[in-house]
Amino acid sequence: MDERPITIWAVSDGRAGIENQALGLAEAVARLTPASIVRKHVRFRENYDRLPTGLKLQPRRFLAADADPIEPPWPDLWIAAGRATMPFSLRMRRWTKGKTFVVQVQDPRWPPQMFDAVVPPRHDRVVGPNVIDITGSPHRVTPEKLDDALIRFRELVDPLPHPRVAVLIGGKSKAFDISPERASRLAAEIALAVETEKGSVMVTFSRRTPQRARDLLASRLKPLPGVVWDGEGANPYFAFLAAADYVLVTEDSTNMATEAASTGKPVFILKMDGESLKFRRFHEELERRDVARPFGGTLYRWDYPPLRETDWAATDVLARMRARAG
Structure with a gap:
């Protein structure tokens, strides 16, 4: 990777709880290196949406009218969350000839090696050399x-x-x-x-x-x-x-x-x-x-170091991107 700002797409179906995970990780990466973030919302036409992920063979052709286009120029970093993004995430490395670093947030329920990195919650017990498991989920709170x-x-x-x-x-x-x-x-x-x-x-x-x-x-x-x-x-x-x-x-x-x-x-x-x-x-x-x-009905205090799992995952993602780029 050179010193130019990178482009990050944060991709989801637009639901706040899902989008905030992809966007939170994207923002954490952008705090570490110059970057521009583009939000992308993907949804499919009704009949196509009923198909299982493995049968959504041409996902760009069947996007709903109110979805964002998934077309070149491609981003440097693709961060996606949610079931609707899976048909794109599974093909992004092929479409971009490996130039886009593909990260899937949550448990994709597909082999982790289909992506460049997977960021699931630790309690989902996803394992693999490219798995960056964290406590909980990425978020936007800073x-x-x-x-x-x-x-x-x-x-x-x-x-x-x-x-x-x-x-x-x-x-x-x-x-x-x-x-x-x-x-x-x-x-x-x-x-x-x-x-x-x-x-x-x-x-x-x-x-x-x-x-x-x-x-x-x-x-x-x-x-x-x-x-x-x-x-x-x-x-x-x-x-x-x-x-x-x-x-x-x-x-x-x-x-x-x-x-x-x-x-x-x-x-x-x-x-x-x-x-x-x-x-x-x-x-x-x-x-x-x-x-x-x-909660047992009473309020009391204790101290602990605030969780910084999103920042930790972003640091790992960026290090893997840089290592691949040489």
């Missing part, structure tokens, strides 16, 4: 972004009494759900802990949060000092992380737990309905690193 968010939302968070408790609520997935009964118990436990400490809450919900659970949690937590974000206007999520003394996060989200752990603040995991061996391995890994603990 100390600088948290400081900026705190300034932008100062009027919202500054009046809140300490300790401030960020409450990050996920929702329904293949493994987890939040029933009305679970939501009621969570609300009661959170409210009691915050009231005992005479603190405040900063609550945000996922798009996946069931409406009944959202309503129950909001109705119980709104009377407390604090903010329950209704999804309208600018998103204060980064400001909540920056302002928090403690972070409570539901067990369904690798992204939110990893982002919370990058702050160095105590992270408590909230139990949901359901079970997942993969997520149990993830939470056990966080506990071994003394990053997160199960």
Whole structure:
């Protein structure tokens, strides 16, 4: 690699939780070397999208009308996340005659040697010489972004009494759900802990949060000092992380737990309905690193080095690119 700025494509289907992983890794690489980042969103026409990845033989021909083109000039670094990107990632090295360094984030469920590098969460147990496994997932949270968010939302968070408790609520997935009964118990436990400490809450919900659970949690937590974000206007999520003394996060989200752990603040995991061996391995890994603990109804402090897994993965990706370029 010469000293010219590199071009990075961060490719996903555009869903925030998926895009932020590719974009977060791209931004981390760009903090290490001059680079320009291009976001690419890929989606397929409906009938073609139903085909398994192995049968999507001509993916560029069947992109949906609102998708971004995947055409030359090719980037120096391709970072992709999500199932929709796989037909492109599997062919990118051939299309570019090996000039583009191809990185797939998450477990691709294809042999890792099909890519130049794979960046999966360690709890997925993907192995190979080109696997850069990390705790959790890549993300966009940095100390600088948290400081900026705190300034932008100062009027919202500054009046809140300490300790401030960020409450990050996920929702329904293949493994987890939040029933009305679970939501009621969570609300009661959170409210009691915050009231005992005479603190405040900063609550945000996922798009996946069931409406009944959202309503129950909001109705119980709104009377407390604090903010329950209704999804309208600018998103204060980064400001909540920056302002928090403690972070409570539901067990369904690798992204939110990893982002919370990058702050160095105590992270408590909230139990949901359901079970997942993969997520149990993830939470056990966080506990071994003394990053997160199960929420038992009380708030207390401990210290740990903030997770910097995204920066670590970016350093490894860039080193592999440079080694291949000679």
